Amino acid sequence: MHKENFEITLExxxxxxxxxxxxxxxxxxxxxxxxxRITENKRFFTxxxxxxxxxxxxxxxxxxxxxxxxxxxxACIETVEDIYGHEPSEQTLLLRHLLLYGLNIRDHxxxxxxxxxxxxxxxxxxxxxxxxxxxxxxxxxxxxxxxxTGNKLSIIVGxxxxxxxxxxxxxxxxxxxxxxxxxxxxxxxxxRTDAMEFVKIFYxxxxxxxxxxxxxxxxxxxxxxxxxxxLCSTEKYCIPKEQFVSHLEQKVIPYSQALGFHFSGxxxxxxxxxxxxxxxxxxxxxxxxxxxxxxxxxxxxNIFHNNLAQAIEIVNCIDRAIELIEKYExxxxxxxxxxxxxxxxxxxxxxAPRGTLYYHLKVDEIGKITYANLVIPTxxxxxxxxxxxxxxxxxxxxxxxxxxxxxxxxxxxxxxxDPCMSCATHFLKINWKERE
Amino acid sequence: MGEKLSIGWFTFTCCEDSSILFVELLNDHFFxxxxxxxxxxxKMLKTKNVMGPFDxxxxxxxxxxxxxxxxxKKIRSLSKKVIAIGSCACSGSPSNQRNxxxxxxxxxxxxxxxxxxxxGEVKRLDQVITIDGRVxxxxxxxxxxxxxxxxxxxEVKE
Numbered sequence: 057m058h059k060e061n062f063e064i065t066l067e068x069x070x071x072x073x074x075x076x077x078x079x080x081x082x083x084x085x086x087x088x089x090x091x092x093r094i095t096e097n098k099r100f101f102t103x104x105x106x107x108x109x110x111x112x113x114x115x116x117x118x119x120x121x122x123x124x125x126x127x128x129x130x131a132c133i134e135t136v137e138d139i140y141g142h143e144p145s146e147q148t149l150l151l152r153h154l155l156l157y158g159l160n161i162r163d164h165x166x167x168x169x170x171x172x173x174x175x176x177x178x179x180x181x182x183x184x185x186x187x188x189x190x191x192x193x194x195x196x197x198x199x200x201x202x203x204x205t206g207n208k209l210s211i212i213v214g215x216x217x218x219x220x221x222x223x224x225x226x227x228x229x230x231x232x233x234x235x236x237x238x239x240x241x242x243x244x245x246x247x248r249t250d251a252m253e254f255v256k257i258f259y260x261x262x263x264x265x266x267x268x269x270x271x272x273x274x275x276x277x278x279x280x281x282x283x284x285x286x287l288c289s290t291e292k293y294c295i296p297k298e299q300f301v302s303h304l305e306q307k308v309i310p311y312s313q314a315l316g317f318h319f320s321g322x323x324x325x326x327x328x329x330x331x332x333x334x335x336x337x338x339x340x341x342x343x344x345x346x347x348x349x350x351x352x353x354x355x356x357x358n359i360f361h362n363n364l365a366q367a368i369e370i371v372n373c374i375d376r377a378i379e380l381i382e383k384y385e386x387x388x389x390x391x392x393x394x395x396x397x398x399x400x401x402x403x404x405x406x407x408a409p410r411g412t413l414y415y416h417l418k419v420d421e422i423g424k425i426t427y428a429n430l431v432i433p434t435x436x437x438x439x440x441x442x443x444x445x446x447x448x449x450x451x452x453x454x455x456x457x458x459x460x461x462x463x464x465x466x467x468x469x470x471x472x473x474d475p476c477m478s479c480a481t482h483f484l485k486i487n488w489k490e491r492e
Numbered sequence: 493m494g495e496k497l498s499i500g501w502f503t504f505t506c507c508e509d510s511s512i513l514f515v516e517l518l519n520d521h522f523f524x525x526x527x528x529x530x531x532x533x534x535k536m537l538k539t540k541n542v543m544g545p546f547d548x549x550x551x552x553x554x555x556x557x558x559x560x561x562x563x564x565k566k567i568r569s570l571s572k573k574v575i576a577i578g579s580c581a582c583s584g585s586p587s588n589q590r591n592x593x594x595x596x597x598x599x600x601x602x603x604x605x606x607x608x609x610x611x612g613e614v615k616r617l618d619q620v621i622t623i624d625g626r627v628x629x630x631x632x633x634x635x636x637x638x639x640x641x642x643x644x645x646x647e648v649k650e
Contacts, residue, residue: 070539073508097505097556098604103597104589119586122509122631166515170537181538183531187523196522204519217516218509218631313608467539 060085064449066463068095069470072171073123074477078466080449087453090446092438092470094314096477102428110136110419111225111394117430118219121476123166125219126159126210127282127408134283135415136225138402139423140394147387148227149283154237154380155213155223156282156406157373161206161247162217163409164328164366167474168254169199172363175468176261195257198250202370205240205247209377212236226391234386241381244374251370252346258367259350263360265448265469270357270440271322272330275407280331280338280372282407288334289319290355297405300414301431307439314477316439317431323439326411327474328365329356339368340375347371359444360472366409397423408433410474434475441473497648500533500546502567504553504560505587505614509631510578511536511552517634528645544570548644552577552632554587555615557608568621575640579630581617586630588614 066078074096081089101120105113114132118125130152137144144152170182177192179185185196207217212232214220222230271291275284288294295303307316318324333355337344344351347368353361397419404415411433418427448469452462503511515536518525533541533549549571555561568574580587590601591613605612617623627637 068535070535070541073536075503097560097610098601098608099505099507099587100590100593100601100604103593103601104586106597116586119507119509119630122507122512125507125509162516166512170515180540181531183526183537187526200519200522203516207516207519218512 062459064459064463064466066466069467072471072475072477073121074475076470076475076477078445078470080446080466082449082453085453087446087450090442090449091311092309092442092445094312094434094438094477096313098313102430105417105425105428108425110139110397110417110423110425113417113425114223114225115219115221120430122218123163123476124159124408124410126155126214126217127406127413129220129223130156131404131406131408131413131415132417133223133225133404134406135402135404135417138404139397139399139417139419140225141398142226142392142394145227145389147231147385147389150380150384151213151228151231152223152283153281154377154384155210155220157377157380158206158209158213158217160282160409161370161373161377162203162210163206164370165199165203165206167409167471168258168363168366168370169203171471171474172468173199173254173257175263175464175471176257195253198253202247202250202254205243206370206373208240208243212240224391226394227389229391231386231389232384234384237381237384241378244378244381248371248374251367251374255347255350255364255367255371258364259353261360261363263468263472265359265444265451266357267325267359267440267444267447268357271319271324272333273319273324273326274330274334274412275405276335276338278338279376280335280340281376284405284407287405287412289324290330290333291320297414298403300405300412301416301429304431309438312438314432314435314438317436318439323443324436325359325440326433326436327362328369328409328411329359329362330411331407332356332361332365332368339372340379342375343368343372359469362472362474366474397421401427410434410476411436432476434473434477437473437475441470441475445469495648496528496530497645498530498532498545498547500544500549500567500571501531501536502533502549502551502553502563503535504551504564504581504617505556506553506578506580508552510627510629510637513631513634514550514637517638546571547648548573548575550575550577551617552581553617554580554584555611555617555620556587557610559609561615561620564617564621573624573644574617574621576617576623576626577637578632579628582626582628584614584616588616590614
């Protein structure tokens, strides 16, 4: 074991969304301190929406994050519909599911194939994959094709894959053409074949960091979609989603621009691994049939299985999307004019690609926002990312690995959580005190 | 084939929506661009980045503090051309929404501005460095970006 003292600083960690640094202090061969500093500068969205009409703010909060804008938009719309007492039509719900499936295909594909895949092949970047007719070259084609299919699905359903203009409070301002969606089915089927290949690759990946006592939290439903009414924990209990925030304790992390969270007094993990651990049995029957062998590893406490869970989710999203497209009838839709809030506050909870996303908005009597509280997946995972970074460094030190390897191992681990720093730093929080 | 166009892609205060769009453009252009472009610095795609010199730097995002301003100046000094990407870099908005807060709202965020050494007002990129071109939009206008990039690729061949 190294008995030396040293510090590692990873500045501007690469192949993640947004900006974060990590500082690790080692004293006499033992990790003494780990600090994940989310350095993304605050943009004060929760303050900015105050005084704005609730019915219009989904397009503002969409700008919290470029990659998961659809998740913010959908959670916000759900919250405002709660305030106005509006139940969306069956078709709107179908389109919302489709939009979220498109988002998750595209977003997971970007994370897995562009950010993580090079690590599996001992390369720095997808740009380093060969230009010949090798298997590795073929993989790049497949990766881009899957990502492109998710992108196209989002564009057809939402009008755009980023900051989609078609979904609004109450419904859809322009519904997609049935024939346009149906024309995408062959491409979805081709993407499914490619996505299956990547499931095998991430299943065969030997990266491992076990965390046996971790708690995982996600929305639980009977169709493995990204919408639902109750949140469950691997600690074997479920709560209505409205109660989520009452179980949370904010943890101010003085050196980070994002808050951390505890759930019922403990740190926890959200995201694809949590969803798979809690809800894998509710995946599409075809997905379960074709991926049965790979799904046996769940529930898993290996954080690198978050990548495998995302790879499997892509296949499930494709299967669900094809099923919904086949059902879709393209009825004319005109979102209702919602005149008066029926209550002064609303809650919306969805599963964003990186985990549970919680919106709580309060309004005045004419529907202008007076308060906004958002709980973001990456902020919820922040404490465990930090803690496990320390554990992986200690494991490397124990195996006498060099600093360059240690840095690479930390980056691989952080990428496995698929953090999104843009999302994590929207908060207004002034109570600066040291984390316990 | 002539020389490759050496590029850097950077982001400051923003939601990185234009970076996402850039990554989505790779779906159709990856193999073509790989032949024509040297991705010297692109944190979304690689870890081993080289800080210039660049034929062109694309910068997304507004400027919120000295750290970002100094980094933008450094990129400028290493780049023949700098293109502002997306609404936050081009107009400051929506990352500059706090510039328009009420006095009460500004008072509420003041401790955070101090804590993280953020500017009192968020700036557009051209308030900090000279730019040679811009691609507006939130996210950036895809067609305009391709137009700008293709012009740059033509120039490097000459």
